[in-house]
Every structure is written in C-alpha cells, then in structure tokens.
Amino acid sequence: MEIAPWRLAIHKQSRSLTNRAASMHCAWRRLRRARNTLYISAHRSGMGRLQIALVLAAMGAILCLYLLSLSVTTMVGSLVPPGFYATAARFPGGCGDEWPPPKHIDPEVFQTIEQVISDKGFKVKSYNVTTADGYILGVQRIMPAIQRHPTPVLLVHGLLDSGFTWVSNLANQSLAYRLSEAGYDVWLGNVRGNTYSKAHVRLSPHQLEFWKFSWDQMAEFDLPAMIDAVIGETGAKQVYYVGHSQGTEIALAAWSQNRTLNSLVRAAALLAPVATVGYIESPIRLIAPLATSLADAIDFFGHGEFLPTTRLLKFLSLAVCGDALSPLCSNVIFLLCGFDCRYTNMTRLPVYISHTPAGTSAMNLVHYAQAVQHKRFQKYDYGKTENMRRYGQPTPPQYNLYNIRVPLAVYHGEKDWLADPTDFSLLLPQIKHTLARDRNVSDYNHLDFVWGYNAAKVLYDDVVNFFNTDSAKDGA
Structure with missing residues (x-):
C-alpha cells in the first residue's frame, strides 16, 4: 500500500x-x-x-x-479567557481540508539545499563560517552565470527557518534565483542552531551549553561573521542584505549597536520586519506569560534545543484550528506564524514541511515570550542579578534604532500574525530617518513573503529594482 x-x-x-x-x-x-x-x-x-x-x-x-x-497544559487551559478558542486567530477555512496530496513525492522533500539549487541548474558552493564565540555556520553561495553587479547579496531567514526558504519555490518564484539571474552573487546565511549550523569548535549540540543563545547572539556574532565572510571571499567593499522575520530583527539589532557593521551594508530589504512583538496575533501570546524564563518554559519549548512538546502543539492547534484535522495543524511553524492558502502552491507543502521547522534554542523562544510581555525591543532578560553582571544594570538595555544608517526598503503585510501592523507602526518612526522604500502588501501573511507563489511579482521584482537602482548610482 x-x-x-x-x-x-x-x-x-x-x-x-x-x-x-x-x-x-x-x-x-x-x-x-x-x-x-x-x-x-x-x-x-x-x-x-x-x-x-x-x-x-x-x-x-x-x-x-x-x-x-x-498537568501544566490543564493549568494553561484554565488561564485562557472564556471564548478564546472561538475568537482566536485561525487559519482561513478550507486551507487544510482542500490540500490536494501530490501524486508523487517531490525529491526536494529529501534533498539538501545544495542539491535543490544544483538540480535547478545553478552553481552552488558551501562554506563554514566560524563566529567569534565558536559557532560554525553553514553558508551557501549561488554564483551567477554572468555577474553584472560587484556587490554581493546576503539573505538571512526567519524564526525556525533556514537558508532553504529562499529557494523553496520554483526557480521563477524564489528570491535567491531571481537575484542570481539578475547578475548578483547570492549568499544564503544560516544562524546558529538550525539544520545547517549545528556545530561549534568545542561544544556539541547534545550539550545544554550549546543552546544557550537567543537572537541577541545572532545579532552580535552570527550576522557580523557572515558579512565578514562574504566580503572576505568576494573582495567586495560592502554587501546588500535581505532579511525575513527574525532575519530583519537581528539585522536591526546589530546595526543599532555596531557602527562598523552599518558601514559594510550598502542597502537592505526587510521582508515582514520584526522589532517589538507586543501586539502579535499568534496564539503564542497566551503562553508568553508562562514562559518568560527558561525554567518556566521547559514544559512548552523543551530544554536546550527548541523541541515543541506535545502539550504545546495541542494547545496551539486547538487555538488555531479548533477541532479541524489538518497537516498544517501538526507543524509548529504554521501554528506560530499563521497560514493562508490564497498565495501558497499547496502541492509544495510537503517540501515546506520537510525543511521547516529547521531548529533553534528554547532560550530564543523565551526571548520572544519576554518581548510579548514587555512590548520593547530589548536584550534578553536574565533576571536582576545576571543582568547586573552582563549589562551593568538591573534591566536589559533596549536597542536604539535611531543609530541605524543603512538605507532600508521595508515590505509588510496587514494579515501578518508575527510582524503585526501595530508593532510595525511603532517601528516605522524609529527607522524613518533611513527609510528609502515602504511597501504595504495588504493581504500578505508572514509566510507569504517567502513562500507566496506570486511573491516574485508582488515583492521580489521591487527588491531587485531597489538594489539595481542603488547599484546604478556608481557602478556598484
């Protein structure tokens, strides 16, 4: 059978x-x-x-x-406001029920990112990039058939994702391929803890110490290391940058505190930009009050590596899906980020699901839970004693977005569960001094920015145009 x-x-x-x-x-x-x-x-x-x-x-x-x-799940259930399951953000009706299972298994379900890129006729090369604190990041490079622009482009994925997200659709629908065909040297970054970056110079992923990081460390160590590697390998003076979700968050954090890094990025396109997450629609907001420390979060997020427990998945699926039985309701990425089948090639879902979630630390999810509670764009809260040791103050310092000098093009949606329009409205005034483009895609949700089959027309052509326009200024 x-x-x-x-x-x-x-x-x-x-x-x-x-x-x-x-x-x-x-x-x-x-x-x-x-x-x-x-x-x-x-x-x-x-x-x-x-x-x-x-x-x-x-x-x-x-x-x-x-x-x-x-019994924590039962306790959580008692804290949920009456009527929540009837009013919580839900998947649009029919998305799961009408998923047509493919007649054959797409080979990309089982392939690595390098194999997927190569099979589409693009030249790919992989690199190991070591951060200042010892993490070894896997980075893939797509070399253009004809290089028309000397400034390379670095793309960095979102939460629980990997560099695969930029090549997850067909060649004419994926941003990485579009940029390569436009003549750019394209680099796909992977932050610590995901499928392609589970290595360290002295630690093993089996050790708890390996997983003691959040997006703070990605901003402080991972992004500078990847940018330095791209510049070092290509000989370019600067890079262009594209981030989605967490990839925008770590960039904003890094540029707000690292003046040198600002000077190394010529321009950036931010898809579904995230800073504060105090107004997210995702049902994770209900778990946030119970998961603001690692000790509290073990029952939901696991210990060390983020391993969504059965209780967490059941809680989220009830909130999002009700009693519906759907493959979408068994994958934590859809439950956290939301899903709308309007712009998704449903026959590609096995490919998306087989590569996502790609992994992160429980501590990283705790950092997001903290941010839901305090509604600020700030560093991880270790508690008063540890905060004093690390930061020299009892509370975590906030990131100052007014320090950013990188020209930005932002692309946001009004149906986004994670990069909520209210949170984006709070971000916008703080980056207005360096804002070059502001594009609102009214009917896009969080995953449409990377998986939408019409994203090439709606978004990516504009991103390529943004870089082309800047490149034409002085032959960059």
Whole structure:
C-alpha cells in the first residue's frame, strides 16, 4: 500500500516529538524502579526507618514534580479567557481540508539545499563560517552565470527557518534565483542552531551549553561573521542584505549597536520586519506569560534545543484550528506564524514541511515570550542579578534604532500574525530617518513573503529594482 507523500513529510518532522515523549515516559519508569531499588538496598544496609523515609520522600518529590509538569497544559487551559478558542486567530477555512496530496513525492522533500539549487541548474558552493564565540555556520553561495553587479547579496531567514526558504519555490518564484539571474552573487546565511549550523569548535549540540543563545547572539556574532565572510571571499567593499522575520530583527539589532557593521551594508530589504512583538496575533501570546524564563518554559519549548512538546502543539492547534484535522495543524511553524492558502502552491507543502521547522534554542523562544510581555525591543532578560553582571544594570538595555544608517526598503503585510501592523507602526518612526522604500502588501501573511507563489511579482521584482537602482548610482 502506497503511503501518501504528505504523510511521509509530516512523519519526518514528528519523529523527534514521538521520541521525546517516549524518553519522558522511560525516565518516569526509571525513577520508579530507582525508588524501589533504593528502598530495598537501604533496608538491607541497616538504615533506620527515619533515614529510609527521608530518602523515599526525596524520590517521591521528584516523581511529584514530574507529574506536576504533565498537568501544566490543564493549568494553561484554565488561564485562557472564556471564548478564546472561538475568537482566536485561525487559519482561513478550507486551507487544510482542500490540500490536494501530490501524486508523487517531490525529491526536494529529501534533498539538501545544495542539491535543490544544483538540480535547478545553478552553481552552488558551501562554506563554514566560524563566529567569534565558536559557532560554525553553514553558508551557501549561488554564483551567477554572468555577474553584472560587484556587490554581493546576503539573505538571512526567519524564526525556525533556514537558508532553504529562499529557494523553496520554483526557480521563477524564489528570491535567491531571481537575484542570481539578475547578475548578483547570492549568499544564503544560516544562524546558529538550525539544520545547517549545528556545530561549534568545542561544544556539541547534545550539550545544554550549546543552546544557550537567543537572537541577541545572532545579532552580535552570527550576522557580523557572515558579512565578514562574504566580503572576505568576494573582495567586495560592502554587501546588500535581505532579511525575513527574525532575519530583519537581528539585522536591526546589530546595526543599532555596531557602527562598523552599518558601514559594510550598502542597502537592505526587510521582508515582514520584526522589532517589538507586543501586539502579535499568534496564539503564542497566551503562553508568553508562562514562559518568560527558561525554567518556566521547559514544559512548552523543551530544554536546550527548541523541541515543541506535545502539550504545546495541542494547545496551539486547538487555538488555531479548533477541532479541524489538518497537516498544517501538526507543524509548529504554521501554528506560530499563521497560514493562508490564497498565495501558497499547496502541492509544495510537503517540501515546506520537510525543511521547516529547521531548529533553534528554547532560550530564543523565551526571548520572544519576554518581548510579548514587555512590548520593547530589548536584550534578553536574565533576571536582576545576571543582568547586573552582563549589562551593568538591573534591566536589559533596549536597542536604539535611531543609530541605524543603512538605507532600508521595508515590505509588510496587514494579515501578518508575527510582524503585526501595530508593532510595525511603532517601528516605522524609529527607522524613518533611513527609510528609502515602504511597501504595504495588504493581504500578505508572514509566510507569504517567502513562500507566496506570486511573491516574485508582488515583492521580489521591487527588491531587485531597489538594489539595481542603488547599484546604478556608481557602478556598484
């Protein structure tokens, strides 16, 4: 019996969740066995009744804490305002139900980004870029058949995504290919913790220490390292930059605090720009009050690497999908960012799902949860004591967007769950001094900016024109 292609794609993403649930159950059983073994050993060794009672009480406390963690979902449900599930932002009706499963498995479901690019006839080369704090980032380069512009373009993806997002559609629909065909040397960046950047000079992804980062470190270390690598390899004086979602956020943060980095970026196009996220429509806003520290967030985000727990997925899918059964409702990227099938090639969904989510740290999600609460564009909050040690003040410093000097073209949508129009309206006055273009795509949601089949016509032609116009000024 042939397995439907979309089920294979979903299975690939769900295995880690299944393994995690099994591991937790095994851990619970091991604790019970350890308690019983300890009791027998203690009794045989001649320990007094009081000592045995204290040991058993300690083991019982551990079991109780574990069982308490299982009830967090119920507790969250009690905190949800009455009627929320009836009024929360939802997927448009019919998107999941009308998904036509492809008749064959698209090979891109199983291919790497390099294989996908090569199969489309483009020349690709991969690089390893080491950051100042030791993370090794995978960066892919698409070399143009005829280079017409000496200034290369660096593209950086959004939250839970990878450089694959820029080549995830057909060649005439993907921004990376459009830029390459226009004669640009195109570089696809990958920030720490995603599929192509899970390496470090001394740490392993299996170590908790590896995952102690948020988008603060991406802005401080990853973006400068990638820009330096592009300039060093090409000999260019500057780069053009394109970011989506988190890729815009780390750029705004980096440019606000790094004057040298400002001078290395000739111009930038920001798709679905993110700074503050205090007014997001995503249902993650309901979890935010319970996940503003790593200790609080374990039950939702995992420990170390972001592994969306079954409880988190169930909570989000109920909020977004109600009782509907849809492949979209099993993928955390759609639940966090929203989805609208209007501009999506539905037969490409297995490809999107097989490459996304691409990974990040639980600490990164906590940083977003904090931002939902305080509604400011600021650094990670470690608590008063650690904040004093790191920042020299009890509260995290805010990023000053008035320091940015990079000419910006911004592209935003009115149906965006993450880059909400209200948050964008708060960002706009702070970047107005360096704003070159402002384009509102009224009916676009967050993922349409990279996955929309009409994005080439609606957005990408304008992005290429923006860079071409700047390039023509002095032959850049």
